[in-house]
Amino acid sequence: MRHLYTAFAAALIASSAATAQTAATRNVRLTPNKQAIALAKKSNFRPAVKLGSTAASGKRFNVASTTGTTTTAPIIDAQPEGKLHANFYFSGESFVNMMGYEAQLPFDGIWGKIVEAPDNKTIYINNPIGAYYSDAWIKGERTTGDTIEVKLPQQFVHEEYDGMSTDAWLYKLVPVKVEQDGETYTTFKPDSTSQTVKYVWRNDSIVLVNTTQDSKLLGMCTEAGEWYGYGDYIQQYTVFDQQPVAPKDETKATQMSITYYDSGQMYGRVKKVVREGNDIYIAGLNGNIPSGWAKGTISGNKATFSGHQYMGLDTVTASYAFFEPVSHNMVWDSEIGDSIESLTLADAITFDYDADKGTLSTDSTFVANQGYKMFNQVFTYDGATLEPWTEKAATPLAVDASTMSYMPFSEEYGYGLLAFAPSEFDADGYILDANKLYYSIYLDDDVLTIDPDEYKLFPYETTEIPFTYSDMLDFVNYAGMWQVYTFVTGIDRIGVQMIYKGGGEVRKSAITYISATDEDPSAVSNVAQTGKVAGVTYTDLSGRRVSRPGKGLFIQTTRLADGTITTSKRLFK
Incomplete structure (x- = not known):
């Protein structure tokens, strides 16, 4: 870690x-x-x-x-x-x-x-x-x-x-x-x-x-x-002198959608794919390196991706990124008298390949990892499926009001906090290209201008925030929830509108509003969309919370949209 x-x-x-x-x-x-x-x-x-x-x-x-x-x-x-x-x-x-x-x-x-x-x-x-x-x-x-x-x-x-x-x-x-x-x-x-x-x-x-x-x-x-x-x-x-994995001709790339789970939350993204003979290359599995590739080999109705594949230098996390399959095993822990889940790096992962449909699918897990000697995931893919994808104009789903909450600006805290769960799918389940998806925040009837003087790490003045943008300060995306820290007062309601610029068109969802006068800060941490994961946290065995588990035994707590809370023991190696 x-x-x-x-x-x-x-x-x-x-x-x-x-x-x-x-x-x-x-x-x-x-x-x-x-x-x-x-x-x-x-x-x-x-x-x-x-x-x-x-x-x-x-x-x-x-x-x-x-x-x-x-x-x-x-x-x-x-x-x-x-x-x-x-x-x-x-x-x-x-x-x-x-x-x-x-x-x-x-x-x-x-x-x-x-x-x-x-x-x-x-x-x-x-x-x-x-x-x-x-x-x-x-x-x-x-x-x-x-x-x-x-x-x-x-x-x-x-x-x-x-x-x-x-x-x-x-x-x-x-x-x-x-x-x-x-x-x-x-x-x-x-x-x-x-x-x-x-x-x-x-x-x-x-x-x-x-x-x-x-x-x-x-x-x-x-x-x-x-x-x-x-x-x-x-x-x-x-x-370190390894060269990143890459196809011979990247210009032959087509687009495929990938659906997968991370911490119990389902995601959909669009990736570049190149097929060269029996070799298949997928780009962008580390979201911080859009041009970083992982290579698999197709044999019959299977495609195998080996581990320890160097994908490139991740300058966002200041680390060397690798494609790594992950093995899930239940092991007995004599100290606690119970079985726990052990996650370790595996040698390879196998996908089912359907040549007629051009699809790849697996029930296993792979990660974009920091380094190759220990499990330290940056991006996680559980149960991934890849399918051919064609860009078209689409209307993004409006944000569900039940996923939204707002804590008004507080002098004590020095900020306000808007939380919501957007979707990267349209009403028909079509996956939107996340790189062409944006959102705007409305304060009463006025759209919020993101000013670099207020939001210190944002590069330019705008009213449209990229869906994938997260600076871990004022814009935080985690486990399907988006959090935006605000610095405004005197409003009665706050809203979110989704914007998609795909297929040569710009389409917008309806604006979803909620009250901006709720004084209960705890409401921010309790919002979720029915059927989705609201959040995942880890604690050590003494109950102290950690931002990301390192090597050892940790307790994973998953909070669902309906308020259900589940816990499990996980061993990270």
């Missing part, structure tokens, strides 16, 4: 009690979000505040050293001058502590970047820990032989949003056992003997000189060296 974001984690790194209160309410505002930042870079979106902008304006940060002296160094938020090595595959082991809950979390498949300065001595490392995303760089120096020494502390996080800030420094830490409420857990403090960590750059790999969690931790701290709960104790950068 790349991150372990919780409301507690956001509050932990807030700069004041007031900030912590807001963070606990809306943690996505305060944590450096790799998807939003990378998307901003990829699409030339404007970030809320440039990472390290305070340092860029000339301010230097006073960093307290373990020897009692004070050093000053600006955060390095821009790529340093020198030779860029942008082809490293970053993996390792993190150690995370949240409210006394200790988690050993492997990470894999992260995009690693290194710069060698013109002096051939200075080395810069981007996004220096796997436990927490930052687009900043830290500096090291070549010493004897293959060794690189990095003198800490160095600041590698500075972000601001709506008057709130996040700052963090990288320290070399040592473990300390702490007892609290009768339980013993591990925390870390700065190593008083040395604040220098070493790497060895030998041939095609760069390895942190460390072996176990109990020795040293490269950790995220306050300026004074107080540990935030994130850190790495194993790191390895390996040169």
Whole structure:
């Protein structure tokens, strides 16, 4: 898992009690979000505040050293001058502590970047820990032989949003056992003997000189060296030179629709497909890489797709994307005395192929994965079916009012929140091309203008929001629900209209309105469409919620539209 974001984690790194209160309410505002930042870079979106902008304006940060002296160094938020090595595959082991809950979390498949300065001595490392995303760089120096020494502390996080800030420094830490409420857990403090960590750059790999969690931790701290709960104790950068899978002639692509389930919610999308002999290629299974392909081979009435297929660099999640089949197995857990579902990467997945209809279908699961060494899905496909698809003009379905809820703007929270469940199908079940589907929000009778000054990551002023757009800040799409954070007051009703620009026509649904004066914030989390999944959450065995499960046993809670709640145990490997 790349991150372990919780409301507690956001509050932990807030700069004041007031900030912590807001963070606990809306943690996505305060944590450096790799998807939003990378998307901003990829699409030339404007970030809320440039990472390290305070340092860029000339301010230097006073960093307290373990020897009692004070050093000053600006955060390095821009790529340093020198030779860029942008082809490293970053993996390792993190150690995370949240409210006394200790988690050993492997990470894999992260995009690693290194710069060698013109002096051939200075080395810069981007996004220096796997436990927490930052687009900043830290500096090291070549010493004897293959060794690189990095003198800490160095600041590698500075972000601001709506008057709130996040700052963090990288320290070399040592473990300390702490007892609290009768339980013993591990925390870390700065190593008083040395604040220098070493790497060895030998041939095609760069390895942190460390072996176990109990020795040293490269950790995220306050300026004074107080540990935030994130850190790495194993790191390895390996040169990655694989080329993405691709057909010989992409211009021969046709379009097929794919219907599938993710977290119990049914989705429909349109993908490009190329057939070359018995080989069939599907593009865009990682939605962040529309030109990334996966290859299958047809034999008779079956089509087999092997695992470990490299689809390309996913700049949204800053990781290497792979096509990976998934195996579902029930295994006995002696500690809890029950069977649990185990999800592991499989060697291959087989589809049923109907040559007459030109369809592919499977009851199994495959994912667009981060890396190829462990299960870490970015996009999930359960029970997928692919069929030939022809573009035509179509009228999108109006949003069902029963799926909508609105929390009016609150001074306490600093935002309002509209939630709704749109559909990518028309009334006849025809799948709309999601890339040509949009929606508009109405405030009474006026359409809402999306202003980049208000919605910081949106690239332009518009009244039509792309259906697929999600910045994980003001626009969040998850488990069939769309959430839009609003900053308006004084309205009586709020509405949503769907817009489809396919088949050479622009067609719009009716506007669906609901009241904008409901003062019950809890209503936002309770909306759903009958027959659909309203949301899926994961918690650890102690009941603490995680944004995405890493390696280990977790409880999955699925909330359906009719209020039904189901839980199941899932083992992620």
